[in-house]
Amino acid sequence: MDMLYASFEKTIGKFQLNVNLEAENEVMGVLGESGCGKSMTLRCIAGVLTPDRGKIILNGRTLFDSEKKVNLPPQKRNVGYLSQNHALFPNMTVEQNIACGIKGKGDKAQRIINIVINDFCLSGLENHYPNQLSGGQLQRAALARMIASEPELLLLDEPFSALDNTLKWKLEQALLNVWEQFSGETLFVSHNRDEVYHLCNRVAVLENGQMKEIRSKMDLFDNPNTLAATRLTGCRNISRAQRISNFEFKAIDWNIILHSPKKIPNNLQYVGIHAHHLLPMGKEKEENAMMCDIKRKTDAPFSIIVQLQNIQGDCAPIRWEVAKEEWKKLNAHDTINICLPNERFILLEA
Amino acid sequence: MDLSPLFITLKVACFGTMVAFITGILAARVVIRMERFKSLADGFFTMPMILPPTVLGFFFLLLIGKNGPVGKFLMHFDMNLIFTWQSAALAASVAAFPLMYRTVRGAFEQVDEDLIYAAQTLGMTNRNIFWKIIFPNSKQGVAAGTILAFARATGEFGATMMLAGNIPGKTQTISIAIYTAVQNGDLPTAYFWTCIIIGLSFGAIIILNGWLLKKST
Numbered sequence: 001m002d003m004l005y006a007s008f009e010k011t012i013g014k015f016q017l018n019v020n021l022e023a024e025n026e027v028m029g030v031l032g033e034s035g036c037g038k039s040m041t042l043r044c045i046a047g048v049l050t051p052d053r054g055k056i057i058l059n060g061r062t063l064f065d066s067e068k069k070v071n072l073p074p075q076k077r078n079v080g081y082l083s084q085n086h087a088l089f090p091n092m093t094v095e096q097n098i099a100c101g102i103k104g105k106g107d108k109a110q111r112i113i114n115i116v117i118n119d120f121c122l123s124g125l126e127n128h129y130p131n132q133l134s135g136g137q138l139q140r141a142a143l144a145r146m147i148a149s150e151p152e153l154l155l156l157d158e159p160f161s162a163l164d165n166t167l168k169w170k171l172e173q174a175l176l177n178v179w180e181q182f183s184g185e186t187l188f189v190s191h192n193r194d195e196v197y198h199l200c201n202r203v204a205v206l207e208n209g210q211m212k213e214i215r216s217k218m219d220l221f222d223n224p225n226t227l228a229a230t231r232l233t234g235c236r237n238i239s240r241a242q243r244i245s246n247f248e249f250k251a252i253d254w255n256i257i258l259h260s261p262k263k264i265p266n267n268l269q270y271v272g273i274h275a276h277h278l279l280p281m282g283k284e285k286e287e288n289a290m291m292c293d294i295k296r297k298t299d300a301p302f303s304i305i306v307q308l309q310n311i312q313g314d315c316a317p318i319r320w321e322v323a324k325e326e327w328k329k330l331n332a333h334d335t336i337n338i339c340l341p342n343e344r345f346i347l348l349e350a
Numbered sequence: 351m352d353l354s355p356l357f358i359t360l361k362v363a364c365f366g367t368m369v370a371f372i373t374g375i376l377a378a379r380v381v382i383r384m385e386r387f388k389s390l391a392d393g394f395f396t397m398p399m400i401l402p403p404t405v406l407g408f409f410f411l412l413l414i415g416k417n418g419p420v421g422k423f424l425m426h427f428d429m430n431l432i433f434t435w436q437s438a439a440l441a442a443s444v445a446a447f448p449l450m451y452r453t454v455r456g457a458f459e460q461v462d463e464d465l466i467y468a469a470q471t472l473g474m475t476n477r478n479i480f481w482k483i484i485f486p487n488s489k490q491g492v493a494a495g496t497i498l499a500f501a502r503a504t505g506e507f508g509a510t511m512m513l514a515g516n517i518p519g520k521t522q523t524i525s526i527a528i529y530t531a532v533q534n535g536d537l538p539t540a541y542f543w544t545c546i547i548i549g550l551s552f553g554a555i556i557i558l559n560g561w562l563l564k565k566s567t
Contacts (some may be wrong), residue, residue, distance in 0.1 A: 048471070075474065075475065078473075079471055087462070087468035088468075090487060092482075337377075
């Protein structure tokens with residue numbers, strides 16, 4: 001049976017990590033802000049860190065079990081681990097680096113080396129040292145080295161974080177090629193919602209060391225139900241909220257009373273709305289609309305990002321993203337009447 | 351002019367550096383992998399650097415002297431270490447060891463832990479990880495430690511004096527020759543050996559810098 005089961009705890013100082021996940025023949029995303037314990041999770045599964053308690057089982061093999069006192073060393077776990085920086089050995093050439101992970105020797109090893117060098121477009125770079133390679137080449141070489149060791153599970157720790165967008169795109173394609181041939185599970189750790197959305201089927205959100213439930217990416221991005229998930233899926237506008245009645249609540253940070261056709265949960269705590277979901281309105285007063293000062297405009301390649309603030313003052317800013325064409329048509333200068341459409345509310349319960 | 355102190359010094363210092371080089375690296379390897387008793391072991395290995403050389407010499411005298419356990423054992427084979435160049439080499443080794451050990455240990459611990467994690471998950475044995483990853487990526491530290499150890503071994507005085515004594519042509523090293531010359535009021539000889547030792551030390555630093563600069567480019 002091809003699956004990974006991991007359920008463990010680890011405490012370092014005041015930080016507590018609590019992981020619970022099951023993956024079966026899939027690419028699972030682990031989404032979390034910096035310092036939430038993403039890398040620690042992968043390191044525990046790889047075996048370079050030891051959890052305090054729990055169990056890790058890969059394809060029917062117990063890698064770690066605190067009760068049965070099983071703790072396989074990383075060398076025996078057969079798990080591929082790719083860290084944020086490529087971790088290629090600086091004293092070895094690309095080919096020697098790749099050879100480090102291959103179990104056999106001689107012709108068989110050379111065959112594997114040739115295959116991965118070809119697969120990851122590294123031909124001609126076999127005898128280069130890591131300091132002679134570019135960022136994208138380094139990550140491809142690291143990926144090739146990992147795949148050559150024929151792991152049963154891939155652990156990828158923000159593998160794109162040091163790359164620019166074009167290279168990131170290329171490496172994503174390289175990874176998708178890997179997955180076409182690779183039959184095991186992959187845990188893909190990132191703080192970047194786009195990467196996770198492009199590459200993963202299901203996503204686990206890690207918030208301050210605590211792993212919340214695992215959901216399909218569609219479901220998570222459509223209804224993020226925690227504050228961390230809302231932020232991580234890219235919602236920049238989040239306000240504290242206070243329920244007034246069944247269909248009415250106050251967004252405290254924006255100083256506006258909002259109406260919703262859906263019943264408002266009793267323990268409503270936050271309301272969020274995506275920056276591109278705001279709608280400009282005419283001058284007249286409308287439901288869920290407020291007059292805002294235009295604080296700042298920032299040019300993005302295809303849109304304008306506008307920083308708004310309720311004119312009643314003392315309010316948190318709201319970010320609005322609008323297409324350039326539309327912005328020109330509006331011809332707005334100092335103030336604008338903006339609507340928060342109720343079908344776009346993200347309501348978070350305590 | 352009798353040049354024997356120069357040759358004795360070089361012989362003793364090279365031997366001492368070699369011993370310190372090997373044992374220092376091995377000790378550092380053991381200590382970085384320790385989980386318990388790490389600071390205890392570290393303290394023990396650093397001791398020779400902290401103790402006055404005369405105390406060190408005294409300890410070894412107790413150990414390898416005629417009535418010491420090692421000395422008695424060697425007597426069975428008609429061997430004696432006291433007042434030989436070998437005991438001067440022993441003193442130099444022990445004095446140089448902590449410098450080598452501490453410098454390379456620091457260098458080993460500076461190696462990026464991601465490299466070690468990667469090596470472990472790739473299935474490399476701990477022995478291979480040390481000799482193929484940690485050691486080659488600590489070359490600067492190893493070079494610095496070796497030069498420091500050589501300098502210390504060259505200048506050893508206190509422990510050498512107690513173990514090997516001051517026998518011209520046999521155990522008299524340059525530092526001891528300078529001491530003797532000054533005691534006898536023979537200033538020209540003292541100047542001569544002082545110049546030699548300055549040259550030796552300076553040469554060692556030049557070699558070290560050359561190595562480090564070449565490595566970092």
